[in-house]
Amino acid sequence: MTAPHTTSGIAPDLLPGFEHDAFQSNAVFRTVLDAMSRPGNIYNLPISIAAPDGLNETATAFALAMIDMDTPVWLSPACISGAAITHLKFHCGCPIVDDAAKADFAFARLDDDLSFLSRLAVGNAEYPDQSATVVFMVDAISDHPDMILTGPGIKETHMLSVAGLPAAFHTWRRENTTLFPCGVDVIFASPHQIAALPRTTRIEVK
Amino acid sequence: MENTQTSQNTETGAAYNFAYLDEQTKRMIRRALLKAVAIPGYQVPFAGREMPMPYGWGTGGVQVTAAVIGPDDTLKVIDQGADDTTNAVSIRQFFAKTAGVATTEKTAEASIIQTRHRIPEKPLRDDQILVYQVPIPEPLRFLEPRETETRKMHALEEYGLMHVKLYEDISRHGHIATTYAYPVMVDGRYVMDPSPTPKFDNPKMNMMPALQLFGAGREKRIYALPPFTRVESLDFEDHPFSVQSWDDECGMCSATDSYLDEVILDDKGNRMFVCSDTDYCTERQDAGHRGPQHHDQPLGGKAAE
Numbered sequence: 384m385t386a387p388h389t390t391s392g393i394a395p396d397l398l399p400g401f402e403h404d405a406f407q408s409n410a411v412f413r414t415v416l417d418a419m420s421r422p423g424n425i426y427n428l429p430i431s432i433a434a435p436d437g438l439n440e441t442a443t444a445f446a447l448a449m450i451d452m453d454t455p456v457w458l459s460p461a462c463i464s465g466a467a468i469t470h471l472k473f474h475c476g477c478p479i480v481d482d483a484a485k486a487d488f489a490f491a492r493l494d495d496d497l498s499f500l501s502r503l504a505v506g507n508a509e510y511p512d513q514s515a516t517v518v519f520m521v522d523a524i525s526d527h528p529d530m531i532l533t534g535p536g537i538k539e540t541h542m543l544s545v546a547g548l549p550a551a552f553h554t555w556r557r558e559n560t561t562l563f564p565c566g567v568d569v570i571f572a573s574p575h576q577i578a579a580l581p582r583t584t585r586i587e588v589k
Numbered sequence: 590m591e592n593t594q595t596s597q598n599t600e601t602g603a604a605y606n607f608a609y610l611d612e613q614t615k616r617m618i619r620r621a622l623l624k625a626v627a628i629p630g631y632q633v634p635f636a637g638r639e640m641p642m643p644y645g646w647g648t649g650g651v652q653v654t655a656a657v658i659g660p661d662d663t664l665k666v667i668d669q670g671a672d673d674t675t676n677a678v679s680i681r682q683f684f685a686k687t688a689g690v691a692t693t694e695k696t697a698e699a700s701i702i703q704t705r706h707r708i709p710e711k712p713l714r715d716d717q718i719l720v721y722q723v724p725i726p727e728p729l730r731f732l733e734p735r736e737t738e739t740r741k742m743h744a745l746e747e748y749g750l751m752h753v754k755l756y757e758d759i760s761r762h763g764h765i766a767t768t769y770a771y772p773v774m775v776d777g778r779y780v781m782d783p784s785p786t787p788k789f790d791n792p793k794m795n796m797m798p799a800l801q802l803f804g805a806g807r808e809k810r811i812y813a814l815p816p817f818t819r820v821e822s823l824d825f826e827d828h829p830f831s832v833q834s835w836d837d838e839c840g841m842c843s844a845t846d847s848y849l850d851e852v853i854l855d856d857k858g859n860r861m862f863v864c865s866d867t868d869y870c871t872e873r874q875d876a877g878h879r880g881p882q883h884h885d886q887p888l889g890g891k892a893a894e
Contacts, residue, residue, distance in 0.1 A: 404612055405612060415623065416619075416622065421815070450616075509741065535629050536816055536817060538798075564778065568624075568627045582627055583628070583629065583776070
């Protein structure tokens with residue numbers, strides 16, 4: 384019998400993916416589902432995973448749990464790297480696209496040129512679900528009252544603060560809110576925490 | 590070569606992936622669920638799979654549960670409020686077998702509750718998920734059979750037809766005669782079918798702390814209500830929405846605040862009412878509550894007049 388394939392036999396630099404596909408992808412999905420259902424609530428990444436250059440642990444775990452050959456991915460200039468592309472292509476089998484408008488999932492950092500946001504798919508009036516999700520890798524998320532959130536999933540109000548969130552983001556996000564039911568959903572991924580801003584959430588910036 | 594999936598099946602001792610569905614299918618359903626949560630009340634199309642049970646038996650709810658459930662979850666399944674009916678028992682056994690998860694009949698102990706046509710009487714918590722089995726997800730379907738048209742109606746918020754239907758009820762019966770699958774408005778935007786739950790349950794959906802997920806297997810649609818979302822039953826100012834009420838109490842536990850099923854006892858017109866939520870009724874009986882037809886009562890339970 385031939386020895387089982389190891390990832391090192393295919394590409395020596397390739398990092399491992401989920402140790403336990405079914406359980407770990409479920410744990411990550413449940414965290415994302417909680418985050419999306421309760422906008423602004425901060426959840427800890429329930430697993431640990433190796434992240435390639437350009438991505439952080441939370442973004443990598445999100446990608447492995449949610450992305451596959453059916454979902455084109457766009458990587459911003461600040462997070463695109465040979466290692467990230469190899470990692471996503473091997474573990475997710477997803478197409479990597481150059482045009483943000485063609486992506487179901489976009490990965491970026493806050494110091495990127497945020498003009499790509501307005502190119503992302505927002506769906507259409509009949510199929511608003513055919514819209515992109517953008518994952519922002521950030522340094523830190525906290526419940527400091529920089530943003531006061533209201534909307535579905537929030538009982539009264541909720542506080543959220545994201546380190547280094549530029550004014551350009553808020554400008555884009557205000558436009559995004561007016562598109563409802565179309566729009567882009569946002570996920571903030573710090574190295575070990577996650578919080579989400581679905582399109583329904585209204586933000587008051589302090 | 591060793592199948593990498595094998596190790597995660599040893600716990601369930603079966604030739605299935607965890608929770609029956611393959612990982613790619615689960616990812617597809619999970620992506621649909623996230624979009625459904627982001628657009629409350631909007632029906633997301635998904636690539637529904639054939640399940641090892643017939644359409645109408647909860648194939649949509651089962652696929653949603655399979656995509657959501659993890660090894661640490663505790664599952665409760667109810668059919669018309671009851672834990673002990675065929676549909677509920679078989680779905681509970683399905684997940685006990687394919688996912689090896691703990692199951693329960695107690696509402697308070699469950700982390701995921703899959704339901705056919707009822708919301709438990711006990712208020713749900715924010716750490717619980719309610720999964721509805723939905724036969725026909727489109728609230729406008731009986732008014733407009735074409736999917737292309739109902740899509741447009743939702744896109745344009747053109748819900749006048751639904752109000753006409755409710756108005757016709759009033760002109761014919763003097764009141765809104767719709768008693769189940771009573772249409773609701775979600776967060777002021779989408780009209781949604783709450784699945785064939787009695788309208789008695791509609792107020793529970795409003796601002797519920799638990800996440801509510803809806804799966805329609807034959808129609809291949811998923812929709813959702815995030816926690817704390819406004820859900821209003823459609824009505825008119827002069828004909829406000831109201832829920833059913835009963836003159837009787839539950840024959841077993843004497844509850845007057847729960848949804849009661851009528852049980853015909855004989856061909857002489859004798860009948861009794863009993864809670865449709867079996868766990869709620871059992872808990873009340875365990876706490877010492879007794880209705881007139883309970884077997885502890887004098888005469889071993891007399892028939893109601």
